[in-house]
Amino acid sequence: MKHHIRRLTAEDCPRLENLRRAYAAEMSDSEDGSNSNGFAPALLSHPNVLCWGAFMNAELVAFAVVFHLPEAISGRWCGLLDDLYVAPEARRRGLARNLLETIFRHGQQENWTHLRWLVPESDAPAIALYERVADEAPWRSFMIYY
16 A cells, blocks of 8 residues: 655644544553643644654554754754654554654754654564664663653
8 A cells, every 4th residue: 555754734733633642542551642632733833843644545644753953962953753653554564664764864954963762662563673774872761750
């Protein structure tokens, strides 16, 4: 089945919100954002947030959220992939890889120093893909919950 990837716009808010809720429900063992109604408009309108979507038959079936961040050490910019989600019915079709390739190209065009991201230790299929396309970072991750 053919798909295409493009940056998401304000018109995509209802579709993104539905997919974001499915993502929150699937990740319910961590933070549950399923009750955050109307978050998509805030996400898509933020100046430092870049969102791409993968569409199959005009239906949004995957999304990636990237932050465009200052990188203080180099004095340049970098990208932080915060979320990448593919709906269960659309998995194993190369959408995650295609989203990553799109983000990689964008980062090259923007002259980012790097693109970084965090992955839950339990996300084995995603980790397998990430190990094929990237190097493991030399950083540890820490979190404070509110």
